[in-house]
Amino acid sequence: MSKLPNNIPTPPIIAEKILAWVLPADIREQLLGDLYEEFCQMCGQENLKLDPKRWFWRQCIRSALFYMWKQKGGLMAFIISIFIFLAVTLMGMILGGRLEMFIDWPSLILVIPPALAFGIAASSVDAYKNSIRLSFVDQQDVQEKEVLGACQFLRVTGNTAVLLGVFTTFIGWVAMASNIDAAEFSGVFGPAFAVSVLTLMYGIMMKILCYTAEQKIQFRYS
Amino acid sequence: MSNKEKYLGEFEHILLLALLKLDKQAYGTKIRQLLQQTIERDVAIGALYATLERLEKKGLIKSSLGESTPERGGRAKRYFRVSAKGKQALTRSRSAIDKMWQGVTLRCLS
Numbered sequence: 001m002s003k004l005p006n007n008i009p010t011p012p013i014i015a016e017k018i019l020a021w022v023l024p025a026d027i028r029e030q031l032l033g034d035l036y037e038e039f040c041q042m043c044g045q046e047n048l049k050l051d052p053k054r055w056f057w058r059q060c061i062r063s064a065l066f067y068m069w070k071q072k073g074g075l076m077a078f079i080i081s082i083f084i085f086l087a088v089t090l091m092g093m094i095l096g097g098r099l100e101m102f103i104d105w106p107s108l109i110l111v112i113p114p115a116l117a118f119g120i121a122a123s124s125v126d127a128y129k130n131s132i133r134l135s136f137v138d139q140q141d142v143q144e145k146e147v148l149g150a151c152q153f154l155r156v157t158g159n160t161a162v163l164l165g166v167f168t169t170f171i172g173w174v175a176m177a178s179n180i181d182a183a184e185f186s187g188v189f190g191p192a193f194a195v196s197v198l199t200l201m202y203g204i205m206m207k208i209l210c211y212t213a214e215q216k217i218q219f220r221y222s
Numbered sequence: 223m224s225n226k227e228k229y230l231g232e233f234e235h236i237l238l239l240a241l242l243k244l245d246k247q248a249y250g251t252k253i254r255q256l257l258q259q260t261i262e263r264d265v266a267i268g269a270l271y272a273t274l275e276r277l278e279k280k281g282l283i284k285s286s287l288g289e290s291t292p293e294r295g296g297r298a299k300r301y302f303r304v305s306a307k308g309k310q311a312l313t314r315s316r317s318a319i320d321k322m323w324q325g326v327t328l329r330c331l332s
Contacts, residue, residue, distance in 0.1 A: 030298060030299060031250060031268070031271050033299065036293075036297065038254070059266060062269070063271075
């Protein structure tokens, strides 16, 4: 066996944590122990072709990729689906004209914070935290109450976002109808109408994300 | 036993031989190092464990937890050994390969 170095070497912590997160519980400790043992042996050797930390990173990434789909397949599919949704939405927006046309901060503020507040009011702050945790982290020991709470939060948030979108669109239409007169109608109506329906668009986007997360949690934990 | 379980893949064959060579010292680090030193195959530790898990599910090897040592950061070792079924599979696989090699000559052109 190679001599151990006097100072205890520290392997790259981030690489180790990524691998530990991906590995199944029954082999995690033994596999990480094997990696650490070989890393220590390499640190004690001289004239190595490969830097031990680089070697450790390479082993962790190769091993993590090996177990990623097996252990975290649901999570990966969820992240990829969100990425595809955002990419397609962005492509549609760019093809439809300028990107700025689809961004209106007051409309976002009218829909997203109130929808989140209604979601928390209809469930709890814990349910809000659980909905994020269960959407992105595959866990083994999850209580039924946590799953129900997270689903309730996502359902209410998604539905409220759409309803708020419809409601604030109506507010926009009432404001337009009250303030636009016949003389300026052709020049003002188009941009005003576009802004008024943005809230509805944001509401539907929020609903799509919440619905997907809710279905993922239900399928994984029910 | 299905054909898939009856015959060993190349890497499975190599791993079973490595376990036999290492005998009571067959655990992750040693197996990986043996493969690198003997056949110059740099295997990811994850790939090694995935194959060992598969072999264990087929009943060709058995594993047991060992001691934890400071050079492993206090983590336990998992020792592997070839079962009787594994030895039979190895013999069958070798016999099949030997039979197929009979009468075959490779001509090196270079």
